[in-house]
Amino acid sequence: MIEVKKLVKRFGLKTILRGLNFSVEPGEFVALLGPNGAGKTTFLRILATLSRPSLGDVKIAGHHLPADAAQVRARLGVVSHMPLLYPDLTAEENLRFYARMYGIGNMEARIIQVLEMVGLENRRKDLVRTFSRGMQQRLAIGRAVIHDPEVMLFDEPYTGLDQDASEMLDDVLRSVAAEGRTVVMTSHDLARAEDLATRFDILSRGVIAASATHTELNNTNLLTFYKQALAD
Amino acid sequence: MIEKPETLDNRPQTLDRPSSREAAHRPSFIKATLAIVQKDLSAEFRSFELISAMLVFSLLVIIIFNFALELDVKVRESVTSGVLWTTFAFAGTLGLNRSMSVEKDRGCMDGLLLAPVDRSVIYFGKAISNLIFMLIVEAIVLPVYSMLYNVNLFRLDLLGVILLGSIGYAAVGTLLSTMSAQTRTREVLLPILLFPVAMPVLLASVKACNGLLTGAEFSEVLTPLNLLIVYDVIFVAIAFMVFDFVVEE
Amino acid sequence: MQPKPLALKILDIASIIALAVATYLALVFAPTEAVMGQVQRVFYFHIGTAWVGLLGFVIAAVAGIAYLITKDARWDRFEVAAVEVSTVFFFITIVLGSIWARPAWNTWWTWDPRLTTAAITELIYIAYFMLRKGIEDPEKRARFGAVYTLLGGISAPITFMVIRLFRTIHPIVIGSANANQEKMSMTGDMKVAFFFGLFAFTVIFIDLIWHRIRLGSLEEKVEQLKLKVSM
Numbered sequence: 001m002i003e004v005k006k007l008v009k010r011f012g013l014k015t016i017l018r019g020l021n022f023s024v025e026p027g028e029f030v031a032l033l034g035p036n037g038a039g040k041t042t043f044l045r046i047l048a049t050l051s052r053p054s055l056g057d058v059k060i061a062g063h064h065l066p067a068d069a070a071q072v073r074a075r076l077g078v079v080s081h082m083p084l085l086y087p088d089l090t091a092e093e094n095l096r097f098y099a100r101m102y103g104i105g106n107m108e109a110r111i112i113q114v115l116e117m118v119g120l121e122n123r124r125k126d127l128v129r130t131f132s133r134g135m136q137q138r139l140a141i142g143r144a145v146i147h148d149p150e151v152m153l154f155d156e157p158y159t160g161l162d163q164d165a166s167e168m169l170d171d172v173l174r175s176v177a178a179e180g181r182t183v184v185m186t187s188h189d190l191a192r193a194e195d196l197a198t199r200f201d202i203l204s205r206g207v208i209a210a211s212a213t214h215t216e217l218n219n220t221n222l223l224t225f226y227k228q229a230l231a232d
Numbered sequence: 233m234i235e236k237p238e239t240l241d242n243r244p245q246t247l248d249r250p251s252s253r254e255a256a257h258r259p260s261f262i263k264a265t266l267a268i269v270q271k272d273l274s275a276e277f278r279s280f281e282l283i284s285a286m287l288v289f290s291l292l293v294i295i296i297f298n299f300a301l302e303l304d305v306k307v308r309e310s311v312t313s314g315v316l317w318t319t320f321a322f323a324g325t326l327g328l329n330r331s332m333s334v335e336k337d338r339g340c341m342d343g344l345l346l347a348p349v350d351r352s353v354i355y356f357g358k359a360i361s362n363l364i365f366m367l368i369v370e371a372i373v374l375p376v377y378s379m380l381y382n383v384n385l386f387r388l389d390l391l392g393v394i395l396l397g398s399i400g401y402a403a404v405g406t407l408l409s410t411m412s413a414q415t416r417t418r419e420v421l422l423p424i425l426l427f428p429v430a431m432p433v434l435l436a437s438v439k440a441c442n443g444l445l446t447g448a449e450f451s452e453v454l455t456p457l458n459l460l461i462v463y464d465v466i467f468v469a470i471a472f473m474v475f476d477f478v479v480e481e
Numbered sequence: 482m483q484p485k486p487l488a489l490k491i492l493d494i495a496s497i498i499a500l501a502v503a504t505y506l507a508l509v510f511a512p513t514e515a516v517m518g519q520v521q522r523v524f525y526f527h528i529g530t531a532w533v534g535l536l537g538f539v540i541a542a543v544a545g546i547a548y549l550i551t552k553d554a555r556w557d558r559f560e561v562a563a564v565e566v567s568t569v570f571f572f573i574t575i576v577l578g579s580i581w582a583r584p585a586w587n588t589w590w591t592w593d594p595r596l597t598t599a600a601i602t603e604l605i606y607i608a609y610f611m612l613r614k615g616i617e618d619p620e621k622r623a624r625f626g627a628v629y630t631l632l633g634g635i636s637a638p639i640t641f642m643v644i645r646l647f648r649t650i651h652p653i654v655i656g657s658a659n660a661n662q663e664k665m666s667m668t669g670d671m672k673v674a675f676f677f678g679l680f681a682f683t684v685i686f687i688d689l690i691w692h693r694i695r696l697g698s699l700e701e702k703v704e705q706l707k708l709k710v711s712m
Contacts, residue, residue: 103259
């Protein structure tokens with residue numbers, strides 16, 4: 001589903017990603033872990049077609065980036081730590097806007113469906129400005145899912161959420177992943193990642209330093225695995 | 233304490249996948265552009281923050297001009313178009329800045345860039361929204377000015393020139409505000425970038441409006457009008473071609 | 482660090498010689514103009530600097546387009562060099578123009594089309610530097626700079642055309658002297674000074690741009706070395 005070969009990303013003279021290789025099968029849920037500044041957000045932005053690679057090969061759902069970026073976008077759903085919602089519009093209006101931008105047929109039914117999925121349909125006529133951070137994140141996921149993308153990218157979705165909100169986000173993420181979507185999620189929260197993901201990749205100093213599936217980890221603690229990968 | 237909405241428990245465990253793949257095809261250029269315009273207008277008509285700021289600012293500028301220029305009846309006719317266009321130019325920068333900062337501040341620009349549409353859809357959508365905001369403000373300022381200075385500004389030809397001038401201004405302004413929003417100095421930079429490059433619009437519009445108001449020969453109005461139209465066409469085309477370079481990373 | 486190429490060294494010397502000769506031609510060789518006297522000699526330098534100023538801006542716009550198409554940083558360095566050198570020369574043009582205007586028209590400034598467009602053009606290129614200064618990422622800086630030189634390069638001529646329409650409204654300057662009239666009444670010797678002035682400034686212009694481009698690549702090398710050291 002996602003294939004990345006020798007990806008290099010430079011900003012001016014600084015090289016953030018140094019020949020990164022990464023590969024995800026359809027249906028996998030990959031947790032991308034790593035310290036601050038390792039390049040997780042940069043990498044995710046490239047996958048999200050928001051940023052261009054300096055060198056290397058990126059393929060999503062068979063399409064090469066950045067050449068076929070437009071085709072890829074239709075099949076991508078992205079949730080970042082910013083909700084990407086308009087505060088002066090209602091939840092419904094926000095979703096309607098994105099539904100239009102993705103060319104979705106049968107809009108109204110779909111909007112209701114999505115609102116129900118994230119548990120916000122009784123707040124549909126409320127301005128997003130009045131939403132708590134947790135509710136905004138849930139609506140943001142709704143926005144990301146509205147066009148039924150095959151691939152979902154989450155960049156630190158739990159940032160700024162309290163315990164209750166995080167648990168709600170867990171539920172939503174689980175249901176999103178349960179539908180066979182391919183998910184890549186960056187996170188600082190190892191416990192949550194361990195719970196949700198099928199595979200763990202550690203990004204350190206611009207490359208994937210280590211990778212292990214849930215079964216491979218079996219007896220090892222994720223934290224131990226993480227620390228070991230960074231120590232090398 | 234956030235109460236867990238009951239709906240989260242008894243919602244469908246998995247989302248019914250649409251049987252036909254109704255989602256995820258690319259929307260038409262026009263529909264997507266109109267979606268952006270509608271989004272901007274809906275948001276604005278709820279709070280009126282942008283338009284009220286532009287409006288109040290315009291009225292203040294006109295009042296300042298009143299004292300700065302000591303407009304007696306004779307002089308008024310010849311400076312009206314200058315005063316009006318200066319006002320529109322300054323108020324316009326307010327609107328352009330605000331319109332773009334909404335997208336930038338909440339990362340909504342990413343949301344727009346993620347959509348499976350041509351980048352120019354974003355340009356045209358924002359430009360049209362910015363134009364509409366300018367026109368709304370102008371539509372209110374003109375009658376007010378008419379009343380305050382006893383000058384008849386309700387002429388179709390005058391309104392036409394103002395429309396063409398606003399189009400040129402919004403076209404370049406939207407492109408430049410997209411750029412300035414990405415710099416360190418942000419809003420401060422926009423007038424510095426915009427005014428020199430938008431000079432032809434302001435000068436030609438003032439000249440044409442002046443010609444109309446002072447009852448000059450049609451040829452005196454036609455030439456600046458032609459230049460204005462040329463500018464509009466050229467710069468909309470350039471902005472459309474160049475917008476990609478300004479939003480990519 | 483590459484040493485200065487031989488060609489550049491020769492060009493440096495050629496520029497100095499050309500400037501010296503042009504100065505001689507303008508100040509000594511050319512006859513004193515009948516109407517305006519000695520001050521008219523400023524004209525030879527004024528036209529030279531104006532010519533390279535405008536040339537530079539056109540080159541900058543072309544370099545900008547080239548950068549957008551190729552994404553090669555060398556075009557960006559070329560563009561910056563052209564804009565920088567032109568901004569300075571154009572400023573000199575405006576100052577020299579003022580020096581000439583005072584005795585000729587009894588005013589330091591007039592809002593005639595050429596001067597006004599010159600002032601606006603100068604402001605466009607100052608804005609260009611302010612734009613570049615506000616951007617950290619060099620790639621974005623180059624892209625935005627290229628876009629702005631394009632916008633500026635196209636809007637300035639249109640500004641000129643529009644301002645010409647205003648001439649009838651603003652008061653006509655005393656004596657209504659303008660450069661065209663001067664040019665038409667140039668004698669043979671004056672033409673020599675005039676054309677050599679153009680030539681000399683073109684040589685100087687190329688020399689300065691070359692230096693500036695070299696400076697740009699050296700700056701880049703320093704940044705790279707700094708980065709290596711800090712790692």
